[in-house]
Amino acid sequence: xxxxxxxxxxxxxxxxxxxxxxxxxxxxxxxxxxxxxxxxxxxxxxxxxxxxxxxxxxxxxxxxxxxxxxxxxxxxxxxxxxxxxxxxxxxxxxxxxxxxxxxxxxxxxxxxxxxxxxxxxxxxxxxxxxxxxxxxxxxxxxxxxxxxxxxxxxxxxxxxxx
Numbered sequence: 001x002x003x004x005x006x007x008x009x010x011x012x013x014x015x016x017x018x019x020x021x022x023x024x025x026x027x028x029x030x031x032x033x034x035x036x037x038x039x040x041x042x043x044x045x046x047x048x049x050x051x052x053x054x055x056x057x058x059x060x061x062x063x064x065x066x067x068x069x070x071x072x073x074x075x076x077x078x079x080x081x082x083x084x085x086x087x088x089x090x091x092x093x094x095x096x097x098x099x100x101x102x103x104x105x106x107x108x109x110x111x112x113x114x115x116x117x118x119x120x121x122x123x124x125x126x127x128x129x130x131x132x133x134x135x136x137x138x139x140x141x142x143x144x145x146x147x148x149x150x151x152x153x154x155x156x157x158x159x160x161x162x
Contacts, residue, residue: 002073007088010066014092017058018099022124025054025100029119030108038108038120051124052131059096059135063089067142072150081143089139093132100124 028047030038067085074081101124108120126132 003077003084006066006070006073010062010070010088010092011095013062013066014095015099017062017092018096019103021051021055021058021096021100022103024058025051025104025124027051027105027122027124029121032114032116032118032120034116038114040122048122048125052126052128055097055100055126056131056134059089059093059131060138062092063135063137063139064142064145067139068146069142071143071146082140085139085143086136089135090132093135097126097132 026047028040028044030040032038067089070085071081074084077084104124105121107123114120
């Protein structure tokens with residue numbers, strides 16, 4: 001039962017992280033030019049990197065906290081906790097990505113009759129694998145921190161009994 005509660009909790013955190021990602025990310029804006037074209041300036045292109053950074057930060061926070069808490073709840077899984085955390089956080093990352101894309105702007109191609117000088121927001125996009133990998137890395141970091149903090153110190157550190 002604790003296993004399924006943990007899975008559902010992380011998937012819901014993925015939904016929440018996707019909503020936060022959409023809310024906090026500032027997508028790149030395409031500028032409508034006089035010749036009817038739309039261009040992404042170099043300055044605006046850096047906003048695309050910012051979108052990815054917000055996704056990674058949101059994932060890092062929820063994965064770290066969830067991995068930390070899950071270690072206490074599911075300690076009896078032993079070594080199986082590691083693949084469980086990796087798989088669950090990866091699924092949550094995909095869910096967050098899809099929620100953010102669904103809630104975010106539709107992109108410049110969805111603009112109807114744009115005027116010269118208008119700025120059209122890009123779709124929220126993750127165009128590489130590493131932002132998704134950050135989620136399980138921070139989940140495992142939560143497991144490591146939780147395990148490390150829960151270790152009890154031996155009564156006689158450095159003492160040898162014969």
